[in-house]
Amino acid sequence: MGWERRGNNRYYYRKCREGDRVISEYVGSGPLAQLASTLDNLTRQEQSLQREQMQREREAIRALDTEVDDVCAIMRVFTYAALLVAGYHTHRGQWRQKRND
Amino acid sequence: MTEVTALTDDKKALAEFKDLVAKTNNKNPSKADVKALRVLLKKHRGLWAIAGNLAEHAALELVGGIDMPAILRESLVQGWDALRDELGYQIAPPLERLLIEQVVLCWLRHNILELQYTDAVNKGMTVAKGDLLNRRLAASQRRYLRACETLARVRKMVRTTPALQVNIATAGGQQVNVASTV
Numbered sequence: 001m002g003w004e005r006r007g008n009n010r011y012y013y014r015k016c017r018e019g020d021r022v023i024s025e026y027v028g029s030g031p032l033a034q035l036a037s038t039l040d041n042l043t044r045q046e047q048s049l050q051r052e053q054m055q056r057e058r059e060a061i062r063a064l065d066t067e068v069d070d071v072c073a074i075m076r077v078f079t080y081a082a083l084l085v086a087g088y089h090t091h092r093g094q095w096r097q098k099r100n101d
Numbered sequence: 102m103t104e105v106t107a108l109t110d111d112k113k114a115l116a117e118f119k120d121l122v123a124k125t126n127n128k129n130p131s132k133a134d135v136k137a138l139r140v141l142l143k144k145h146r147g148l149w150a151i152a153g154n155l156a157e158h159a160a161l162e163l164v165g166g167i168d169m170p171a172i173l174r175e176s177l178v179q180g181w182d183a184l185r186d187e188l189g190y191q192i193a194p195p196l197e198r199l200l201i202e203q204v205v206l207c208w209l210r211h212n213i214l215e216l217q218y219t220d221a222v223n224k225g226m227t228v229a230k231g232d233l234l235n236r237r238l239a240a241s242q243r244r245y246l247r248a249c250e251t252l253a254r255v256r257k258m259v260r261t262t263p264a265l266q267v268n269i270a271t272a273g274g275q276q277v278n279v280a281s282t283v
Contacts, residue, residue: 006231008215027260028208032228034212050227054227054229054230054233057102057230057233058233059216059238061233061234062147062164062215063200064162064163064166064210065117065210065240065241067159067162067163067243068159068163068206068207068210068244069244070237071155071156071159071203072203072206072207072248074115074155075152075155075156075199075202075203077115077118077119077122078118078152078199079255080122080126080201081118081121081122081138081141081142082142082196083196083258084122084125084130084135084138085125085135085142085191086137087112088258089126089127089128089130090126091124091128095254095258096128098129098257
């Protein structure tokens with residue numbers, strides 16, 4: 001990736017995005033271009049590892065949050081059940097007690 | 102723990118609970134629905150204790166699931182106990198106990214996230230991670246405030262209407278009416 005053949009020589013180009021377009025940035029040929037290519041590969045690998053790590057952390061945080069949310073949802077149902085049985089109901093988000101007229 | 106698993110795994114019973122709650126939650130609920138809800142509450146003996154266990158189980162998983170120094174872990178557990186006592190858990194009626202458990206669980210989640218955030222700031226973090234932690238922190242704070250608000254609201258209702266009682270089925274099958282003493 002990034003290496004292009006022109007005649008008998010290979011040249012290294014760095015690809016980068018500018019808005020909708022992908023721009024080819026000429027780096028060079030020979031050992032220096034090889035070094036730049038290796039460094040770019042390492043950077044890409046590092047970024048990929050960081051993305052995976054981030055994904056794992058995101059999933060771990062979400063899993064714990066989901067567990068807390070699930071417990072809260074169950075408690076909410078039980079609380080509602082207890083209050084409803086006691087004669088309350090909600091009206092536009094407010095708990096009200098039924099009047100005994 | 103088997104009771105906890107039984108209830109949470111029993112999706113049908115929970116769905117039935119939710120359905121009845123939705124049906125009963127209006128100004129003039131049908132007597133049959135209220136009765137059915139009462140029967141369901143009776144059927145699930147020790148519901149309050151089970152829900153409490155559920156919260157405790159989740160809290161233990163929260164504390165155990167994070168990589169942190171033992172001293173921090175211990176201080177969180179101590180803080181969790183202290184907050185529960187400060188909120189009057191020991192003398193609270195069952196419904197309030199349930200809500201106290203919820204407040205404590207949300208407090209614990211929020212504190213763990215704050216610790217993670219501080220740790221990430223000290224170690225240096227990416228913009229994406231900072232953004233993720235910020236959003237989760239804001240959500241956990243909202244959840245915690247909502248839990249506190251519910252507890253306060255229920256306590257206020259209990260004060261103004263002493264008639265609020267919760268029927269608890271004891272282990273021996275005897276029904277106990279617990280009037281709030283708060």
